[in-house]
Amino acid sequence: MNIINSSIFTMISSITLIVWFVALYFRSKFALHMIQLEGYKTKNYINWLKEFRHRVFPGKVAFPIIGIMALFIIHLITINITKSLAIWLGFVVLWIILLLLSVEFKKEKAKKELIFTKRAKRLFISNFIVNIFELAILYIIYYKLFKLTNYSYPIILVGLSLIYLYVPYNMILANILVSPIEKRINNYYYNMAYNKVRGFKDLKVVGITGSFGKTSTKFITTTILKEKFNVLKTPESYNTPMGISKVINNTLNEEHEVFVAEMGARKIGDIKEVAQLSNPHIGILTSVGPAHLDTFKNIENIMKTKYELIEELPPDGIAIFNYDNEYVRRLADKTFKEKILYGMNDTEKLDLYATDIQVSEEGSTFILKDKEGNSVKCKSNLLGKHNISNLLAGAAAGKALGLTLEEIAKGIEKVEPVPHRLQLINPGTGVIVIDDAFNSNPVGARAALEVLSQFREGRKVIVTPGMVELGKEEEKENKEFGRSIAKVCDYAILVGKNRTKPIYEGLIEEGFNTESIFVVNSLDDATKRLQQIVKPKDVVLFENDLPDTYNEE
Structure with missing residues (x-):
């Protein structure tokens, strides 16, 4: 294999770094959004990472990275045999293509969008510092300790891929890094408010x-x-x-x-x-x-x-x-x-x-x-x-x-109804909507079903992802919720196959017609299914709408 010209190598490495930073930016935005939804609390965010690994490592990200790893193994074998510059360049080009394919450029629909507050901006910068620090360590290891040349650059690209893959975990380090600054800022505004309200x-x-x-x-x-x-x-x-x-x-x-x-x-x-x-x-x-x-x-x-x-x-x-x-x-x-x-x-x-x-x-x-x-x-x-x-x-x-x-x-x-808390909505279609989507708990869910039961005309439909944050009682309470739904509703649309299993079981135990139960992946899917079911005078209860962190898609 011929030695690649240093100026050409500099250009290629610059292009790969630009691609990496673009991918890093979008993946970091996703991680920042999730930790913001968890109130910037490291413990809550770690629990989210454990529970929703399918969101942390979706197929769109995981499969291209697996592809990069497979290509790297092929590259190692073939480069040692052929010493071909074309093999080297081919790997670099395929790495760029696969990494770009893994990026979610299209903005994901969110119930609560990422807000770039001053705190979010500080954490975003902290996250980039963590990733760049890891990048620097990677370069030091391969260019200083092992004295490797541009032949080893595919190893660098694999390292960049892994840093990119684990950005959601680097966000933990970034949050820890910035926490002393946040604490000082919070104390400043807390004390200001403390003194002002007493004035x-x-x-x-x-x-x-x-x-x-x-x-x-x-x-x-x-x-x-x-x-x-x-x-x-x-x-x-x-x-x-x-x-x-x-x-x-x-x-x-x-x-x-x-x-x-x-x-x-x-x-x-x-x-x-x-x-x-x-x-x-x-x-x-x-x-x-x-x-x-x-x-x-x-x-x-x-x-x-x-x-x-x-x-x-x-x-x-x-x-x-x-x-x-x-x-x-x-x-x-x-x-x-x-x-x-x-x-x-x-x-x-x-x-x-x-x-x-x-x-x-x-x-x-x-x-x-x-x-x-x-x-x-x-x-x-x-x-x-x-x-x-x-x-x-x-x-x-x-x-x-x-x-x-x-x-x-x-x-x-x-007094007017509070938005999303048993708010009665008439969309002008003849179908009555009860919006109780802000939050849900066992007492509130029972109250919502009681309200639904008071409507005398039309069929009764519930759309719900169930209740969360109930600890060890969650499965039991959701199963009981299912039993209560069976006594009031004609149709049940359950959002999220895994989380609503206890509700489904409760419905079945009460003898609810399985043909009247629809399990969907998202609220959008629920809306499409709803349009196929309802007719004028029907009453639809939207009970709870989980944060974006709970999406099962």
């Missing part, structure tokens, strides 16, 4: 937490309180320390009289952190139930975490409890701060409650009463009896801040 002496902060119902309660509470106050609420997904810090730093001002903050948690101590930040005077505990059991492990830990909000209230604070929830009731009974108990059962023990409840496919009516004997008729277009509980939580906050029952009733009538 408004007359501001009343309402903190809301619970295993479910907290987002709906936040919207309801805000609407009711607007009857008397200038209210700011946290946006839909801003329930973490950084999310709430951002709202306080960028939006909260002296004109706001009430700040309503939703507080989310995945582990013990999370609620304490956001409560210490936002400094609530009123705390609402909507529910305790089996949600995020993959991180909490048991109900007791969930109770302890949710109660952190009540513990962080000042001595003159007001704790508001949903007394219908058995776990919340236990927490309320041990609380000695001023408290307001709301619910629909055991009304003699409650401070605020609903009677004469009428629920239909158009909403609900009820009589709102307090323990002093006052009452007012309320009307709401929210679907489901469980939403009356959320309305009572907002009413309790209104009562705590001095609103009359009449003012509260006016606010209740103005």
